[in-house]
Every structure is written in structure tokens, then in C-alpha cells.
Amino acid sequence: MMLPVYLGLLQKAEQSLASSYRQVADGHGAEPDVYHLCHTLAKQCDAHEQALAPVIERYGEQPDDEPERLHAEELSETRSGPVGLLRDLQDLYLLASLADVTWMMVKQAALGLRDEELIGVTQQCEGQIKVQLGWLTTRMKQAAPQALIVAD
């Protein structure tokens, strides 16, 4: 059974996302909405990780034998300026997408296993990740024209 591998991937994805939100928040403190929402969403990711903990306890942990081809790691530092903000939000979007699609696959497994606890966790968390993606999209849509056309 390879589900434990994916539970591990998911945990890693949520951890990277949480720490990246915090990185972006603190790197773009002059954008108050980005600052506060990134901190709020980082806490949401922490909660996702906590919700996964009892499930991981039940299924056990198993390392991933597949080699990494795309290195989706947490943001090491942030950029600055309007285009830098866009790029950082875009990176967050990629990390959130990875979490989103991983939740989808874990949910499929949970449904197949009829694991009510895991189904509940996936439904709650997947919905929140989708809203996170929605916010990132909304914010980038707002910022892109100004950053790409008129900002220096």
C-alpha cells in the first residue's frame, strides 16, 4: 500500500506551503493584505498538518522511493517590488497547487478505503486549499497589470 507515501508527500507540501506563506508575509509587509492573509493561511496549513497527524499515525510513515524531478521546495527568500510580489505569489500558487492535487489523490484513496476520518479531513482541507488558490489568483489578477505595464 503506497498511501503512506502520499500522506508523507502531503505533509511535506503543507509544511512547505506554510513556511512559504510566512516568508512572503514577512518579505512583503508593506502590502498589508498580503501580510495578514499569508499569516492566516500559514496557520490554516499548520492546521491541515495537524489534522493529518492521527491519520499518519494509523497508516504509518513510508519514505518516497521515486526520485524528485521537479524541486518544489519552500521559498528560500522573497523578492521585492511589484514584479517581485507577483513572482512570489506565483510561487505560492505553484506550491498550493501541488498541495491541492495531492489532497485530491489522497481523497480518492480515502474514498476507496471508505476511511471516514480521512474522507472528513480531505474534504475540509481540500476546500480550504482551493480557496487559497482562489485568493492567490484574485490577488495576482489585481496586481499584474500595474506591475507589468507601469511599475518601474
Added chain:
Amino acid sequence: MVDRIADIWGERTPFARGEHWPVRVDQKLADGLVEADIDRWVQSACVLCSNGCACDIAVKDDQMVGIRGRAIDRVNHGRLGPKGLFGSVQGMRSRDRLTRPMVRVDGHLVETDWDTAMSRIVERSKQLLAQKGPLSHGFYTSGQLFLEEYYALAVIGKAGIGTPHMDGNTRLCTATAAAAMKESFGADGQPGSYLDIDNCDAVFLYGHNMAETQTVLWARILDRIAGPDRPFIVCVDPRDTEVARVADVHLAVRPGTNQALMNGLLRELFANGWVEESWVHEHTIGVDELRAVVDPWTPEKVAETCGVDADDVRRAARIFGESERVLSTVLQGFYQSDQATAASCQVNNMHLLRGMIGRPGAGILQMNGQPTAQNNRECGADGDLPAFRNWENPAHVSELAQLWGVDSGVIPSWAPPTHAMQIFRYVEQGSIQFLWVSATNPAVSMPQLERIRSILDQDSVFLVVQDLYLTETAQYADVVLPAAGWGEKTGTFTNVNRTVHLSDKAVDPPGDARSDLDIFLDYAARMGFTKNDGSPLLDWEGPEDAYRAWQECSRGRPCDYTGISYERLRGGSGIPWPCNDEHPEGLTRLYGDGVFATEPDYCESFGHDLLTGATVGEQAFRALEAHGRAIFKVSEYVPPHEEPSAEYPYRYTTGRTAYHFHTRTKTARSRQLNQAAPKAWVEISPTDAAALGLGEGDVVRVTSARGELVVPVRVGDIREGSVFAPFHYGYFDAAASVSSGHASAANELTVTEWDPVSKQPLFKNAAVKLEKVADADGPSDAPTTTASRPAAQGTVRATVGGHDGEASSTVDLEAWTADRAEALS
């Protein structure tokens, strides 16, 4: 004669539920004049709060010399408040009115002629459009202009230039009202009516100090309270306001915790079965999500989070649950606090759960702060698309393109409108280089003033300021344009409950001052904005042309003005929209049929996630299949971002006093109003005063992470741990200054943060510390007649107006008003 400074609300005219609110005509003429001296009376409505009291302006020798309420009008039945009586005319007639345009020469503003001033603006505007394009331009307007002016500005911005960077001071006062109604009902548009006061069994006031912000509306409630079957009053406010003093339940929540309280009230409705199940089933969607979110919020949990009594939560919920007709009103205590839109939607949810909407006495008033805020929202000078069109709906955008004779692509509909705080951020970053501010004063009204001042002072921005006076903001301008104001120009505006009034020109403006409409039309002509067929984009000669164009724009939309002409508005009462063939007299209440504006092709917005502000989007909205049903929008409670700490142990909140409006541009120029509340103060509780060794009138320094205030203390009735400052007091009258170490503007301390959905800034919660600077040389100047009265009564000289504050007041129990038949039906 009544001293209306001492007696803000005037003589009581009690009435029972279902009776007609009696007429009382209030009048104030300049010293020494009697009615026989008046040459003519010119119809208007008051612009010193959002209530929209109809009035007539007294004119003698071509000067405005007085005011009286219009008896027939459905809004005020003849009454006027102190600001209307004493501030309307004096606010326009001060000697220091701007009379000539000014331009900056060698760092100084010097007077010039219109041609020079406008040429400078047009030259810079054209140059930037050529070099940088439309996104280099931003417009920041007001809640004070007339409908015709907002519409002209909206067309200029959206079809002439094509910039999404348009907003107004309405963002600071009423954006959440609009946002909450869009989320819950699919479009902006006030469900309720002032008539609901006459018919209700209970009034819930959420963060709404109506006694000071809309004094005439409060007089209507006081008259019900004085009547034989007084309604229950429930007040949510951290201060012991006049509203709280007559309330059956006062929930003095900790600033920043509204959403937790609302969750608790809603939980009680579910827990006690106070739910109209069949109505909810037929007319709403999303009740299960609501139930799940509020379920953990027991009264005890609310008590712990909000600092209120659990039994008071139960009592308030019981009043709501057991009354047949409840009227709810909401204002800045919710709109300018944490989770603004979420908490305001919860108020809507209370009514939806009980099916209390659209019938007499059962209504919602999501209030406005400013007199013409509603029109800014309607016309789209606040960034929205005109007539509540949906920027995410291509069909709505092409309707506008057709109406204006331009390509759809010109209209900036590819991103959400840029809200005020973001506009200022773009100015700060240097990407907006042309900013035109009309009839508002961000240098005092916006949060974190040190930052705002530095933004306005940047060399990178060409700043145009258009106003009546040389405001704090105008000091930073490259070009200052002298505007004509109330009584000096003709136009319409609409109040909180959708009532449209006409304000006719009574006198000529001083010197070379011109109406805001004329200025905008002149700019459009000089810029050469055209339609696709080459004709001028704006070919209007005057306000009535603009109004007729607006009527066409509004046709078929929720705010349909097609049945309201200038002619119909002259002589009678204001008329509520929608007014069209279907509703020839205007519709008093919306949604009486339980059909909401959530049809996807009709709605103004596809909605947002209330926690993050993420747009729901067309596809997901269609999938909801709301189709005319209201939507229970919900969000979890999130604690405030700035909580008291060891360094900043107090919670700071700001607000209005009854005697001033906005940044006192008009009201400080009224003798009576200025004397009633001449200087800034800060309120603290007796317990905190004792702990800090402070007495009445001692001067304190109040410091947040962003700035400081140095003002005298009023030891008053505010909850322990909280500090209140009125936001009116800037620096134009040199009563105080920042550089001298005597900052008086409340927004020196406020935080740069906004609600994720409405984008309304957060003025109601910040962490501060207090320290004594000097001993008192007398009590503070805070009024004793309002929420700022001293905790120890009789220790401070009472606020009175004396002879100067007297106004006449004539009660007529038989007099007819436009809504009399409806009130009695």
C-alpha cells in the same frame, strides 16, 4: 425656540406602532432675520450626514441665510439635526472659501485663472497617458458630490481614460454596506426603509451610534420609545452611547470581536428553533454551512471572547427570536472593524433565518456614512461598474460600451476595481503619477497619517485637489481647483433608504468657483475624449443632461431611476428607487416577494470568500443555482491581528461626535458647532484613569506602533481597557499640529489594514499605550450631551448653545407627509 446644541434631538413627538410619525418643522435663520425677510426658499436636502433630510434654503439678497426642514418629505417629516441647522449655511459661507484656482510655483501655491490651471492638468494628464497609459491615473473622490458629478467622473475614468484606479472616501464609510448586500442578496440596494422604525417591535443597532451619526433618524426612534408601545432596543457598542443608555440590552463588546458575537446570536436562533424553516427553504441557500460555523459559539464562549455577559447574549437573541418585526441597522462599529463584511453578512443572515425582510417593521438598514455615498456606489466613481453592473459579466460591460459609444475593451473590467488603499499604495510606489482628489480630505481621514502625508508629498505624483477650502490635503496639491458646493449648484442625491432628492441652486458660488460637474466636463472637453463616432464622450450642457443620461444607464437595473425626473422631485417629497413603469411611486422595501438579485445574468457580483476575499467566479456562482434566493455567506471568527500587548496594553477605537462631520471642513466653520466641540480629546474609563493616575482634562500622549496623539482626557463611560478618540480633528485651523508635538488627528494611530472583501480600512481597533504629559488646566472640551459625557455627572460644565444655539421648532400633528398613507396602511 429650542437650544439644539443642548438638546440635539429636539422636542419629543411620541407615536405608537403603526401610527404616523408627526411633523415637526425645524428652522434656523441668521441672526436678526425673521421669515418675512426671506426673499425665496430653494429646495434641497442636507449633506451633513447620510440621513438625507429634505430642506429648503432661505435666500436673502442672493445669499444663503437659513434653512428649514421640509414637512412633506418622507425622510425627516420637517426635522433637521444640529449639523443641518447650524452647519449647512455657515459651512459654505466662511470668508476663507477658495475663490480662484491655484497652481504650485517654486514650491508655493499661487492664485491663477481657470485656463492656466486646467491647462496644467491636461498637459500632465496627456503626457502621462502617452508615456505610461491609463494605469498611471487615479481618482479619489468623495461621499459629498452629486449623482450627476459621480456619473460624469465614472464615464471619464472608465470610457475616457480607461483606468480601474477610481475610488472615493465612500471606501472608508460605506463600502462594507455595499459588499455585504452584494454577498447576501446579489446586488447593492437597501432592503429596508425608515418607515420600518414606525412599525417594528425591536431595533438592533450594530456598531451604530445613531444618536450622533444620524440624529434625525434617532429622533424617530426616540419618538417610538416615548410612545405607548416602545420597541425593544439592543445596542452593540463598546461605549455607553446615548443608544446604549436607552437599550434593553447593551452588548459592550471588545473592539474587534463582532464576528464572534454574531456567531453566538445566530447559534441561539438555531438552538431555540427561532428559524422560519419553510421561508428559509424557499428563499435561501447555504443554511447548513451557517449552522455548522456558528454551532461552537455558545453564549459562554461569546462571553469569554467578546467580554460581554452570556445572559445578555441570550436576552438579545431572545428579543430577536420572539419579536415579529425587527429592524437592524449597521454602521462603522462593524464596517470599520475586523471581519467587517463577514459580520455585516451575519446581520443579514439573522434576518434571512427569520424571514424578516421586505415587510413593514422587518428590515435591514446597512447604513451609509456620507450624504451621497449611495450615488458614488451607484454611479461607479468608486470603481464599481455603473448601475450595479457586474465587472465579471461581459454582457454588462458591453451594455455600458454601447451606452457610451466606446469599445468594450476600453472599460477596465479585467480586474477588480482598485480600492482606495491600493490606489495610495500605487502612488507610494510611483506607478500612479496623476492623482485627482475631489471633495475629500485623505490627509486627515485615512489611516496611519504619517504615511499618507508622505505619499501626498511625493514628487512623483501630480496631485489635483478640488474642494471648497484649502484643506490639509490641498496643501500638498500641484493644482487646487475651487469648487462650488451645496446651494451653489443643482443636482440630485440619494440617502440610505434609496430616497432620491433634488438640490437646486440657490445662489452663485463665490468668486470663480465652479461646480464639480463643470470642472469634470471641462477636463473631458480639453482632453478631447470622444465616442467611436468621433463625437464628444460627454456632450452634456448641465446637470439635467447628466441626470437623463444616468436614467438611461440605470434602466432595468436594481437602482432604476427612469421614473424619477427633476420635475417630479420639485415641490414634493424625495422618491425611492426603483421607480419605473412597474413601481411608478418608487418601491419602499426591496425583496418583499422573497426574490433576490442573485440571478447570474442580473447580479452585481458573483461573490467572494469572506475570509480571504477570493472571488467566487462565474462558474462556481452558477453552480450554486441561487436563482433569486438569498445566500447565507459565512466565515469563521478570526481574532484581531493587533491585540493589546505589554507595550501597548489598551484597545483604541475612533468615531464621530454629533457636532462634527468628517474632517470638520464645514462644521468647524459653524460658530455653534465649533463651540460645542472645539478641540480633540480622548476617552478612557474611570478604572483605567485611576490606574494611570489621570484625571479629567489631564493631557496624555496616546501612542501606537504608528504615531502619537497628545490631547486632554475625558474620563467617560467606555469599557475598561478601551480608548476612544473622535476622528474629526486635523490641522487646518492650527488648533494643533504634528510638528509642535500636539497631534490631534485620531488617524495618526490607526493601522493600514482593510477588510478582505469590502476593502474598508480598519479604524476601530488598534493597540495603544497612554502616558500623562501635563496636568489639567480645566476639563477637556468633549461634549457632555453625547457618548462623551463625563462618567461623574455634574463635574463638567454642560454643553449648551445658549441664544446662539436656538432654532424654531413647530409640531403639526395633522400635517400630511408623502408617506402618511403608507405609514397608516
